[in-house]
Amino acid sequence: MMEKGKVLYVTGNEAVVEGAIAAGCRFYAGYPITPSSEIAEEMSKRLPAVGGMYVQGEDELASINMIVGASMAGAKAMTATSGPGYSLMQEGIGLAVATETPVVIVDVMRAGPSTGIASKAWQGDLMQARFGSHSDYEIIALYASSVQEAFDLTVEAFNLAETYMSPVVLLSDGVLARMRERLYVKGQDELVIVNRKKPTESPENYLPYKRGDDYIPTIANFGDGYAVLKDSLTHDERGYYYERPDIQAKFVLGVTEKIRRNASKIYRWQEEYTEDAEVLFVASGVMGRIASVMVREARQEGKKWGVFRPISIWPFPEDALRRAARNASKVITIEMSVGKLVYPVKWTLRDGQEVSVLPWLSYEAPSPDDLLNLLEVKA
């Protein structure tokens, strides 16, 4: 039966669940942790009803590794976590990178470091999303700012994972997790759903980690009859481990270049009033939404302000930011953190352009006026 579109009034966490089910996710493993637990609760109720499976892992290590296993056997699989749980999952994310196994990891960012404040939001994990697992790799991380976007980006996260044979991180935060808004759940006929490519060669001629022009390998699922080996060790095109410099170099280039070469297809962002912006604010997630209200109000007072909200935090939409900031003498990131987004912004912009951070160090979302006050105090 084709699912039709419907309107709901739900939280960010619930929207993630709606998006995952719409995208075809049928396997979820997770461990309870605030403020992500409602995703697990809702999944435990919903997934079995659509023929899927929900497992509460014995810990986050089990959960991330279970979803990697499920995806190796062909399932669209997901986990959700927060703070300490996200730290625990980093090694497993590296496994998904190395074996090129598509999975979706939702990180509902909370106040830290360490246990911090479980139920409160923060924006401290943007760098961890990119660099959290050891050694060289690239990853895709999307950050939602509204309940609708939480749904839309969850669908996109699965599509990108299946397209690039890569883990995809969906960032949310303690504000969005519990914020309730109108959600339009798109019907199946309104959605674009991507499924991973299957090999067409005979098993004798098949090389699971061979890369075409787009650098993306076509990796058989377990059970497809290809006797495929998926290895966390450095491996060649057959998936076989050998300790050789050229194989190590190809392995590392494989998992980095497949994202870098396709970055322009992955970049997602939103911008407002950037054409003539003299001051450009850069903010992500819910802070991006608040910043855009602040800028809209400032425009009515004649201030030449603009706002840029990266949606794909990784790969970071560098070209788009450079264009948006071309007339700006000041670029200011607004963050619920001492500053994380400020780093890719600094790497991106030309020398001499002043880049600074406006840190909102409260776990409660600010009003646009709160931000203005903070800006004046700082100026």
Add this chain to the structure above:
Amino acid sequence: MEITVQHPLERYIRSEKMPTTWCPGCGIGTVVQSFLKAIDELGLDPKDLVMISGIGCTGRVPHYLKFDGAHVLHGRAIPVALGVKLANPKLKVVVWGGDGDIASIGGNHLIHAARRNADLTVIMINNFIYGLTGGQVAPTTPKETVTYTSPYNPDSKPFDVIKLVAAAGATYVARWSTAYPVLLKESIKKALNHRGFSFIEVISQCPEIFGRINGFKEPYDLYLKIKKVGQIRRGISPFEAKYDWNEEISLGEFVNREEPTYLEQLEEIKKKARGEKA
């Protein structure tokens, strides 16, 4: 040199990956041979088999077997294997691991897989030591022996892993040694046909590291020690079994009973969620 005679189990082996990394005299090959004979005698379709392993000498097993396989993170073979099984229940999923991989870093996953009666077969090859990393103490190292990180003997008593998994609810539990490859093969056949969680520990020799540190000059000396200490006991509970380096390491089948498997329980949940009668 032209190879004129094929190994009778050649069709299950990635011969292009030969030779193995295992040292001369290592017991892992014996266990792999028992396993391949078991699947051959059962007539299982190689396309339905998946080998999952973590890190360690035993972790290398999937490299050499021509089945679907994954060589994953240290300690995490069981959760990966469970994910595979749940996503495609027609597959027979076998976890290979050493005592360090399965009972130390992966210990939490082991007991929870046993509790769930997860539809997996776990083969734990116990060589009393961390071999691949060069000879460090394991949670299975007997008090009477030494390793490079327990030069004055281990600081605490070893796990008897069959008691651990039996207490956690495993429905098939057996322990054999490399001295009994035929009994091991028959046990693997039972484990592969078992509904739910099956666990086989194999006491095995690591002559190059454990043997050398503990004064066994030749692989054969350590093999004879393992042969001597392993005593087959029939009809005893796992809690009566011994794990004593000087006296006896009890071998045999200690648990074999039927209970709803994890998959069956998840299928029940699906029925409830759809409002169907269980």
